[in-house]
Amino acid sequence: MSLLEDVKRIAEKATGWKRPDDPQALLRRRKPRAYRFKDDGLIPNHPRWPLLIYKSVVRLPDSLDPAAVFEELFESNRWGDGWRDGIYDYVHYHSRIHEVHGIARGSGKVQFGGPKGRIVTLKAGDVAILPAGKGHECLEASDHFLVVGAYPSTGTYDECTSMKDRKKALTSIPKTAPPRRDPVYGKDGPLLRASRIIAGATSPPRAPASLVVFDYLDNFIEVRIDVVRHLVKPAPFPPEFRRLMGGVQEIAILPLDVVHDPPAIEAAMKTDRDKTGLPRHETCALCH
Numbered sequence: 019m020s021l022l023e024d025v026k027r028i029a030e031k032a033t034g035w036k037r038p039d040d041p042q043a044l045l046r047r048r049k050p051r052a053y054r055f056k057d058d059g060l061i062p063n064h065p066r067w068p069l070l071i072y073k074s075v076v077r078l079p080d081s082l083d084p085a086a087v088f089e090e091l092f093e094s095n096r097w098g099d100g101w102r103d104g105i106y107d108y109v110h111y112h113s114r115i116h117e118v119h120g121i122a123r124g125s126g127k128v129q130f131g132g133p134k135g136r137i138v139t140l141k142a143g144d145v146a147i148l149p150a151g152k153g154h155e156c157l158e159a160s161d162h163f164l165v166v167g168a169y170p171s172t173g174t175y176d177e178c179t180s181m182k183d184r185k186k187a188l189t190s191i192p193k194t195a196p197p198r199r200d201p202v203y204g205k206d207g208p209l210l211r212a213s214r215i216i217a218g219a220t221s222p223p224r225a226p227a228s229l230v231v232f233d234y235l236d237n238f239i240e241v242r243i244d245v246v247r248h249l250v251k252p253a254p255f256p257p258e259f260r261r262l263m264g265g266v267q268e269i270a271i272l273p274l275d276v277v278h279d280p281p282a283i284e285a286a287m288k289t290d291r292d293k294t295g296l297p298r299h300e301t302c303a304l305c306h
């Protein structure tokens with residue numbers, strides 16, 4: 019099927035036949051379902067970011083090739099290196115890149131998170147966004163089950179399946195840069211709102227600073243600050259600051275529209291105090 023689909027894709031790209039002019043016009047507004055998985059000893063999963071699934075998020079009219087709809091949609095949001103195929107029927111993950119699956123045809127039962135993970139039925143029109151490290155395997159699929167996969171521009175493809183992959187993967191997964199655009203909603207989706215801030219915060223810090231990580235879940239974003247210890251250690255900060263910032267600091271769960279507003283985050287951080295009344299956060303990391 020993959021070869022036939024590859025031929026179709028080349029022909030459609032050359033002619034524009036059955037490809038959408040405006041893939042954004044085919045979107046429905048959907049909140050993502052978020053699933054978190056722990057390291058199960060074989061599959062690391064991602065230490066912070068959840069698997070996101072948008073159900074029935076894309077309309078697939080008969081006049082268009084459904085695979086071409088997903089390709090155009092993902093490419094419009096700069097997720098490329100696309101393929102048309104199924105999902106491997108053995109558990110695997112990618113340790114240096116995130117992956118998106120758009121279901122173009124049929125339905126399949128896919129287990130995410132490893133052998134002890136969650137089985138989700140994906141149907142035509144659904145999208146799954148898999149952060150690096152998320153285990154996935156197809157357990158069952160209907161006839162003609164067809165998936166379009168794609169990748170953000172940051173990261174390099176690899177495929178991990180066994181214990182021998184773990185050591186390197188445990189290092190590379192948390193280092194994989196966040197995507198700069200949501201593969202579905204681009205700049206306007208919940209992932210994008212978080213990503214825009216992530217992109218700024220994870221660029222090389224100009225001063226000893228925090229690595230700010232935003233997790234997203236429906237209407238809320240959990241804001242965490244993980245201090246990069248080796249950056250903080252040589253910093254000319256007072257000892258109490260170093261002590262306070264020596265571990266993960268959970269500061270708040272904020273409504274999405276607040277998180278979208280960096281000054282509001284900074285204001286919240288400035289007023290957030292620990293039991294002793296000392297400020298718990300150094301706010302300059304959010305200024306760039």
Ligand SMILES: [Fe+2]
Nearest residue numbers: 111112117154
């Ligand atoms: Fe994959």
